[in-house]
Structures are given as C-alpha cells and as structure tokens.
Amino acid sequence: MFGSKSCFLGFDIGGTKIACGLLNEEYAVMDKLSCAFEPLGEGGIAQSMLELAKKLCSKAGIGMESIRAVGVCIPGSVDTERGIVIDAYNLSLHDSNFRETVEKRFHIKTALLNDADAAALAEARIGALSAVKNSMLVTIGTGIGVGIILGGNLFHGGRGLGVEAGHAVMDIHGDECTCGRFGCVETLCSASWLQSKAKAALGQDASIPMLVKLAKAGDPVCAAIWNEFAFNLGNALASYVNILDPEMIALGGGVSGVGEFLLSSIRDHVDKGSFFRPQTPVVIASLGNDAGLAGACIYADEQQRNCEQ
Amino acid sequence: MFGSKSCFLGFDIGGTKIACGLLNEEYAVMDKLSCAFEPLGEGGIAQSMLELAKKLCSKAGIGMESIRAVGVCIPGSVDTERGIVIDAYNLSLHDSNFRETVEKRFHIKTALLNDADAAALAEARIGALSAVKNSMLVTIGTGIGVGIILGGNLFHGGRGLGVEAGHAVMDIHGDECTCGRFGCVETLCSASWLQSKAKAALGQDASIPMLVKLAKAGDPVCAAIWNEFAFNLGNALASYVNILDPEMIALGGGVSGVGEFLLSSIRDHVDKGSFFRPQTPVVIASLGNDAGLAGACIYADEQQRNCEQ
Numbered sequence: 001m002f003g004s005k006s007c008f009l010g011f012d013i014g015g016t017k018i019a020c021g022l023l024n025e026e027y028a029v030m031d032k033l034s035c036a037f038e039p040l041g042e043g044g045i046a047q048s049m050l051e052l053a054k055k056l057c058s059k060a061g062i063g064m065e066s067i068r069a070v071g072v073c074i075p076g077s078v079d080t081e082r083g084i085v086i087d088a089y090n091l092s093l094h095d096s097n098f099r100e101t102v103e104k105r106f107h108i109k110t111a112l113l114n115d116a117d118a119a120a121l122a123e124a125r126i127g128a129l130s131a132v133k134n135s136m137l138v139t140i141g142t143g144i145g146v147g148i149i150l151g152g153n154l155f156h157g158g159r160g161l162g163v164e165a166g167h168a169v170m171d172i173h174g175d176e177c178t179c180g181r182f183g184c185v186e187t188l189c190s191a192s193w194l195q196s197k198a199k200a201a202l203g204q205d206a207s208i209p210m211l212v213k214l215a216k217a218g219d220p221v222c223a224a225i226w227n228e229f230a231f232n233l234g235n236a237l238a239s240y241v242n243i244l245d246p247e248m249i250a251l252g253g254g255v256s257g258v259g260e261f262l263l264s265s266i267r268d269h270v271d272k273g274s275f276f277r278p279q280t281p282v283v284i285a286s287l288g289n290d291a292g293l294a295g296a297c298i299y300a301d302e303q304q305r306n307c308e309q
Numbered sequence: 310m311f312g313s314k315s316c317f318l319g320f321d322i323g324g325t326k327i328a329c330g331l332l333n334e335e336y337a338v339m340d341k342l343s344c345a346f347e348p349l350g351e352g353g354i355a356q357s358m359l360e361l362a363k364k365l366c367s368k369a370g371i372g373m374e375s376i377r378a379v380g381v382c383i384p385g386s387v388d389t390e391r392g393i394v395i396d397a398y399n400l401s402l403h404d405s406n407f408r409e410t411v412e413k414r415f416h417i418k419t420a421l422l423n424d425a426d427a428a429a430l431a432e433a434r435i436g437a438l439s440a441v442k443n444s445m446l447v448t449i450g451t452g453i454g455v456g457i458i459l460g461g462n463l464f465h466g467g468r469g470l471g472v473e474a475g476h477a478v479m480d481i482h483g484d485e486c487t488c489g490r491f492g493c494v495e496t497l498c499s500a501s502w503l504q505s506k507a508k509a510a511l512g513q514d515a516s517i518p519m520l521v522k523l524a525k526a527g528d529p530v531c532a533a534i535w536n537e538f539a540f541n542l543g544n545a546l547a548s549y550v551n552i553l554d555p556e557m558i559a560l561g562g563g564v565s566g567v568g569e570f571l572l573s574s575i576r577d578h579v580d581k582g583s584f585f586r587p588q589t590p591v592v593i594a595s596l597g598n599d600a601g602l603a604g605a606c607i608y609a610d611e612q613q614r615n616c617e618q
Contacts, residue, residue, distance in 0.1 A: 276466070
C-alpha cells in the first residue's frame with residue numbers, strides 16, 4: 001500500500017486522550033486510533049504512544065519500518081527547535097525533554113510542537129490558509145490557541161518559545177484566567193465562556209449547540225449571550241489584525257463548527273476593530289480534528305527534508 | 310567633509326512640525342533644523358520639506374548632489390513598499406502617493422515609513438536593540454507607537470500595511486480611543502493618559518515630570534496614578550510578549566525619559582503577565598528624538614543597497 005518509509009505517525013495528545021494517526025505522503029489520515037490515558041510522566045506518555053502506534057500499524061498492516069517520521073503535538077508551550085516541553089499543565093510536563101524520550105522509544109525522527117501551531121501549519125499547507133503566506137489560525141476550544149504563519153513558515157516566537165496569543169489581555173479589569181492572569185482573550189472568547197453562560201441561562205444540561213440554536217431562533221437571552229461572545233471574539237481578532245496585519249485568519253476548534261453563523265456574527269466587530277483596510281478575511285478552518293495530526297507530520301517531514309538537503 | 314553622495318537627509322514629520330536632519334554614513338545626525346508647518350496636502354508638505362532641506366544643506370555647506378537618499382517618517386500607517394500613506398490623520402493624508410511626490414521635488418531616491426517603525430529600525434541597527442534579531446520598540450507619547458523587528462528585519466505587517474499594536478484592545482469595556490475604537494492600549498498607556506490624570510489630581514498646570522517627581526517622593530495620590538500607569542503598561546507589554554516572544558523590548562517616546570524608575574515600576578507587571586520564562590528584558594531606547602530620522606535614512610540606504618545588488 002505504501003512505498004518504503006512513506007508513511008507518517010502523528011500524535012495529538014490532549015489532557016485525557018491520545019489520538020494516533022497514520023498519514024500518507026499527502027498528509028491525509030489513512031487510519032487512526034485513540035485511547036484514554038493517565039499522563040504519568042514523559043516516559044509513561046511515550047509508552048502509551050508506542051502501544052497505540054503498534055496497535056494502529058498492526059491494524060493497518062504497516063510495519064514500523066515504513067514510518068518516515070513521527071510528529072507529536074501537545075497542548076502547551078514547546079521549544080520546538082530543541083524538542084522541549086516548556087509547560088504543559090494538562091500533561092504535568094515542565095521543562096521536559098519529551099522529543100528525545102519519544103525518539104528513544106520509537107527509534108524514528110520525531111518533531112514536537114504546540115497543537116495550535118501544528119494545526120496552523122496544516123491549514124497553511126493543505127487547508128483553509130494555503131493560498132496565503134501570512135496568516136493565523138485561532139482555535140476556539142476549552143482555551144484559545146493561536147498559530148501564526150509568517151512568510152510561509154510557522155512563527156515560533158522571537159525566542160523560539162512559541163505563541164500564547166490567547167493570553168494577551170483584552171479586559172484588564174476582567175476575570176481570572178486558568179493561567180492565573182486576568183482578562184486574557186481566553187477568558188472572554190473560549191468555548192468555556194460560552195458553556196458557562198449557557199449553563200447559567202439554560203441550566204446545567206445546556207450545551208453550546210443548544211445555545212446557538214436558540215440564539216438563531218431569536219431567543220433574546222441566548223441571542224444576547226451569543227452577541228456578546230461575537231463582540232468579544234471579533235474584538236480579539238481585530239487586535240491580532242492590528243498587531244500582525246495577516247492576509248487571512250482561520251477559526252478552528254469546537255466552536256468553529258458553528259460555521260457561517262459564527263462568521264456573520266463577528267464580521268462587523270472585526271471590521272470596526274481593525275485599523276487596516278480592506279478587512280482581513282476570516283474563514284472557518286478546513287481540516288477539523290485532523291489538523292493537529294497533519295501539521296505535526298508536515299513539520300516532521302519538512303524538518304527532515306531540510307536536514308537531508 | 311563628506312565624500313560623493315555619502316550623506317542622507319532624514320525627515321521626521323509630526324502633526325505641527327517637520328524635523329530635517331543631515332546624517333552621515335553611520336547615520337549620526339550631523340546637523341538638523343525644524344520648522345512649524347501647516348499640513349496643506351502632500352504637495353505643500355513636500356514643498357516645506359524641500360525648503361527646510363535647502364536651508365539645512367546651505368547651513369552645513371553641503372550640496373544636494375551629496376545626498377545619497379532621503380528617508381521620511383510620518384505618524385500614520387504606511388504601505389512602505391509602495392510608498393503610500395494609507396492614513397495619517399494629523400497630516401490629513403489618506404491613500405496618498407506621498408513618496409512619489411517627495412521624489413519628484415527632491416529628484417533623490419526616497420523611502421517612506423511609519424515613525425515608530427523607523428525608530429525601531431534605528432534602535433535595532435545602531436541603538437538599544439542592536440544585540441538581538443527579534444525585538445520591539447514601544448514609543449510612549451501622545452499615542453502608543455510600536456515597531457517590530459523579526460529576524461533582523463523591520464516587520465511591515467503580513468499584508469505590508471504596517472503595525473498598529475497601540476490599537477490592540479486591552480480594556481474591552483474601556484474608554485474611547487482617538488481612533489474611535491474602545492479600550493485600545495493607547496487609551497491606558499500613553500502620555501495622554503498620564504497627563505490627564507496629572508491634571509485631574511494636581512490642576513491644569515500639572516506635567517508628567519511633576520507627577521513623577523511627587524510619585525517618587527511618596528505622594529499617595531501621585532503614586533497611585535503612577536502605579537496604575539505602570540500596571541497598564543506592564544500588562545500591555547506582557548500581552549505583546551505573549552504574542553511575539555521578543556528577545557527584547559525598548560521603550561521610547563517622551564515618557565521613556567523617566568528612565569530606570571519607569572523600568573522598575575513595570576518590571577513585576579511584565580513578569581506576572583508574561584507566559585514565557587525568562588522574562589523578556591525591557592530597556593530604555595537609546596537614540597532619543599533622532600531615532601526616527603536615523604531609521605528613515607537607514608531604511609532608505611538599505612533599500613538602495615538591495616536594489617544595487
């Protein structure tokens with residue numbers, strides 16, 4: 001099915017779950033598996049990854065010798081060049097030499113990067129951002145993840161420590177963020193904000209889809225919550241525009257599933273808040289949940305090609 | 310005094326004043342003049358520039374044929390590559406082909422850029438930011454200007470429209486900014502904020518130096534104002550850090566004259582607000598009022614050298 005060393009193994013590690021994908025040379029996910037896991041130190045995580053990979057390869061009839069590279073993305077700040085997890089609170093990894101740990105288990109060249117960065121790279125290479133050279137992916141999930149593409153390349157931060165634009169302050173007198181700071185973009189623009197407002201208005205069983213459905217139907221309470229969210233998010237995106245002037249912004253993560261209604265709700269706020277004309281186009285990301293797997297493998301592949309040159 | 314075509318003419322155009330400098334090959338200001346002016350359209354501004362330049366050259370005993378290039382910086386958004394002023398409200402220039410207008414008067418290759426960008430480039434080449442490749446200059450004057458250096462080069466924005474990071478939102482429910490948006494960094498971190506608080510506390514004759522002096526001396530009202538300013542500015546800088554992870558930030562503009570007391574006042578706020586460790590060093594810019602003149606000439610020179618290659 002595949003030529004020699006023409007597949008990639010991608011890992012998207014969450015706080016409670018590892019997803020493992022087998023990707024082809026076009027970075028399309030051919031098959032994937034996921035498992036719940038307890039993050040028991042870097043060795044334990046790497047062991048869970050190896051077991052999952054073996055299961056997946058065996059299911060797909062692929063030997064590990066066919067794997068060209070391993071790409072891993074995690075929710076946390078990563079020094080990608082050195083392969084170090086700086087801080088991943090969900091995984092209890094801090095200043096962890098995680099790439100080396102993974103490489104020692106797999107005996108395959110591995111790339112390690114932040115999950116929003118991986119998703120941004122994938123959208124830039126094979127997704128919604130592929131037509132432009134300077135762009136941003138903003139993922140709206142439990143938190144806000146931001147990946148920045150500049151000149152066609154993933155921007156790793158000026159010191160290589162990454163991008164944490166979800167922790168820019170947009171409400172200096174606002175609520176405490178999970179990071180311990182106050183009024184971060186994440187406190188006003190995340191799925192968690194919407195979820196808690198939905199529960200307060202509709203009861204503990206309320207969900208974001210329920211809130212969106214009622215807002216669309218004209219329910220005044222739900223519409224007010226949704227409009228406040230759109231105002232917050234539109235202003236956050238406009239702030240990013242005013243700093244980076246991207247050619248395009250793609251929205252990913254759970255809330256991006258709302259689609260056109262989300263885009264039409266934020267459009268005016270992005271427009272009013274942006275200094276530059278014409279307005280930066282904002283679109284929905286196209287790769288969904290596979291973006292992290294694809295981006296991690298793309299990064300691993302590009303790093304290896306650079307080394308071979 | 311100078312070899313053939315070895316000088317530069319730099320212009321720093323403000324809302325009511327043009328400064329013109331004659332710079333040597335090391336971009337040091339050898340002589341300068343300034344004049345008040347009424348911004349009467351691009352032709353009128355260019356004419357005032359030419360008259361000022363002739364006066365300066367004559368004073369210095371330099372013929373215009375010795376000028377290698379002209380560098381112009383303005384307070385406004387500029388498409389530097391195309392030489393277009395997008396919006397400069399103080400100068401009433403909008404979508405103005407200003408570089409061409411200047412070149413036609415001077416018959417000398419001209420570069421046009423935003424004043425904070427020019428100052429950032431100068432600090433990066435010959436000033437406080439010269440030791441690093443990825444940095445920011447934040448000028449604290451009537452407004453907040455921000456210039457970004459990435460990979461050793463001035464960052465012009467992803468679409469080439471510039472950087473307006475002073476208009477990122479940091480107080481979503483805050484006061485109206487001069488730009489018409491609400492709660493911009495500029496509304497909380499500019500000299501204008503300090504000036505208006507000083508006047509409210511100390512009377513109409515109050516100045517920022519007076520406020521700072523009293524704050525240093527322990528006056529509780531002035532100390533509270535100063536500490537709020539430091540909190541605001543520290544958080545704004547931390548937000549920039551969380552987005553761009555610069556190696557260093559330099560502070561310029563009028564308020565940076567406060568010096569070490571400013572740096573020590575903001576240090577903890579930058580530290581608490583920053584996601585990355587170690588803390589990004591924040592320093593005072595070193596070129597003072599000449600930074601814009603120098604940066605405009607540096608940019609003009611570098612552009613010309615690139616063309617000659």
